[in-house]
Amino acid sequence: MSEHNSAAILDLLDGCLQGDRRSQELLYKQFYGYAMGLCLRYARSRDEAAEILNDGYFKIFTKLETFDRERPFKTWLGRVMINTALDQYRREAKHQVHEGIDSAENVVAANEDVISHLAYQELIEMVQQLPLAYRTVFSLAVLDGYTHEDIAQELGISVGASKSNLSRAREKLKVMVVKKSMDKYERVVR
């Protein structure tokens, strides 16, 4: 038995290798939250995230024999999901139209208490509202720990462009956070 994967997971993987739908469904359920949370960071909407999720799971179920059982399945799954999201990025990057987001002129200070009350869901939605390039670089760099060199290589951009995109993504997120917290603050005061 692998030290990284439980016996239950290995049983499910065996069933998946044999094409057993029930095993596949259970494995899908088991890692659904983790995988969907990951996909949501790279997608513009929940539907797009679900599409990336299913694309990723489809790859997993059809190429499961390439998985090394001595390594953690969850890490492999996360990597497959990120790669699938990057595939989606490459498809859309060329023809992406400008998505609606008001750019900030200045970064405004935000109330820490209010921010702490922002739900995780709301914060992820802010990431989703970023333009495609900013969203992808921010998710890779901040949320998934990629270096700028790795990002540049994955997305086919320069390291400088990666850093620039990350900086602008942060600025936009700050604007959104401030705006959100101001809205909440006003609601509380009233």
Added chain:
Amino acid sequence: MKEWSDEEMDKLFRKSAEELDPPYEPADWNNLRSRLDEADGITPAGGWLKKAWPWLVVGLLLLIGGLGVYHGTQSNEGKGTPPVASTRPTDRPSTQVPDAGQAEVSTFLERKGTSESKEENEIENASPAESNTVPHEPGKSPINTERKNTQDLKELPRSLASVSGVRDQPNRSEQERGEGAILLPKQNPKLVQSPSRGRQTSEVDLAKATGQSEVGRPVTLNETAQLGLEKDMSAQAGETRETQSVDEPHENWLRVEPLDSRKNYRESEGPAYPEVAYTNPSDNLSGESPADAPVIQIPKWSVRIGVSPDLSVVRMSDMMRSMKPGPSASLLVERSVGEKWSLQTGVIRSLKKYSAPFSDYHPDKHLYQKTMPVSVDGTCTVFEVPLNVRFDFSQKPKTRWFAGAGVSSYKMQKENYTYNYATYVYNAAKGWGGSTGWYFLSHANASVGYERRLAERLSLVAEPYVRIPLRGVGFGKVNLFTGGIWFSLRYTPVFRK
């Protein structure tokens, strides 16, 4: 209020990403499951049809094309080869049984009384060689059996026009001052002496002895001309015989076909004989040779380069209202597969501009916002591969009229959709851009056209066309109707042999 550092912001978002645990959605698994089933070849009932229908359409087109080729080949053969009548054995009488006119002859036979029946029986009982008449079954007049053929054949002189006409009239032989059409000139090598010499031969006998063999036999082109000659000669003979006494006994010369044996005759019953082709004698008799007819060249290969306005709509009701024409260019190759049929394929690139109500726009990715767009403006660069069959329904040396039909496959190369809202909606999706790729056999094509020859190998084509959607295309899977008119130059290249 404090200003957040980058690290603090990153930490906040990282924590939210780690803590986020979206609830399980069974619908997502169902989508994946159906996809896995499809990949494993497990498809719901009728799934094979969804997969196979493009091939069915291609097969149908090939079938139509094949029939076209066959039809064209048959037409060519029909013109280039002699009619079947020329090869038909002349010693075997046609035995097609007509359904019309039988009652007439039957009534006539009844009217003739028992003496005729007796004579008929005698004929039946006599051996064919002795009687020189065509044998027939009892109760079934052989005259009847030839009636249909006379309707299909060349109109003959009056005495041969119908069986009853021959029968009702007195003996119209040359010797009896008749037209003599069925009596042959003496130089005819086929002349056979009638066994029933003398005047006692009844009219019915004569009709049987002559009509069944002459009337029913197909008349070929040469014979038709010969008949005219015979008629003329008979007329001359009739004039010179004016002075002959009517009562003077003389030999009655008839042209009677060689007879089948009874066995052969019975074997020949039924529709076993080839159809006799009708040949219009005027073609040859007019003296106009086929070489005088205009020659229409049918090139095997040709290339067409064309431009057209591209008028695309999603709803036919918008056809005249909201059309925004885009440019379209084509490079097509045509291959003639028959005298009037040709196959056509190539590439067409067009810019399609259209506007659709959002209700007709069905993207895979749903918009998660409260206010939906009212309409979508699409601007799509489309690469199209048509496969058409063309039929020339009018071919003249300088001009042609034709109709075409077929199918097209679209590749959506570059799609840009702009969403239109009734009012301003904050943070609403503004549109989508990208490429969704190929849509095989997505449209049916129909067109009519006019081609005018400018030079020996160059012609100008004007061809109005429509593209009718068979399936939705693009990101919004819209049913895109397209119309336009091709203005093309058609060039026929020369190949080295």
